[in-house]
Amino acid sequence: MARTPQAKRPRRNQHAPRARYRGWDTSDQDEIERRRLRATQEAIPVRPLDGGLFGAYLVGVSPGRQYRVEIRSLSEHINSCACPDYRVNGLGTCKHIEAVLAQLQKGPKRAYKAAAETGSPYVEIFLERRERPPRARVL
Numbered sequence: 001m002a003r004t005p006q007a008k009r010p011r012r013n014q015h016a017p018r019a020r021y022r023g024w025d026t027s028d029q030d031e032i033e034r035r036r037l038r039a040t041q042e043a044i045p046v047r048p049l050d051g052g053l054f055g056a057y058l059v060g061v062s063p064g065r066q067y068r069v070e071i072r073s074l075s076e077h078i079n080s081c082a083c084p085d086y087r088v089n090g091l092g093t094c095k096h097i098e099a100v101l102a103q104l105q106k107g108p109k110r111a112y113k114a115a116a117e118t119g120s121p122y123v124e125i126f127l128e129r130r131e132r133p134p135r136a137r138v139l
């Protein structure tokens with residue numbers, strides 16, 4: 001039987017750190033670290049929709065897999081994303097938010113430090129997803 005040529009699948013970098021799977025025995029901090037790791041390993045495209053560090057971003061590869069991310073803080077988990085993981089994980093973050101934060105940290109250090117100290121210039125009412133049940137919060 002003749003073999004048909006198969007498309008080559010991209011190989012995982014064997015030397016890249018991998019998130020250790022521990023089943024249900026993980027803390028919130030473990031889960032946040034897993035999402036940070038995925039954000040850096042997957043090189044997710046990030047496109048700002050507003051000027052400045054705070055505001056909206058479009059994050060993802062293709063139109064069906066792009067999500068809108070709102071950055072409200074560089075230190076607190078009060079940012080939001082429209083992806084299914086963010087909606088249910090209760091962490092206040094996801095790999096898309098972590099991808100935006102990682103990109104912002106690679107930018108000009110002085111602007112990042114100033115933005116981290118002053119906080120968002122926007123006034124917003126949003127749902128705090130880390131609370132159970134989620135509660136409205138004013139920023």
Ligand SMILES: [Zn+2]
Pocket residue numbers: 067081082083084085086094095096097
């Ligand atoms: Zn997300």
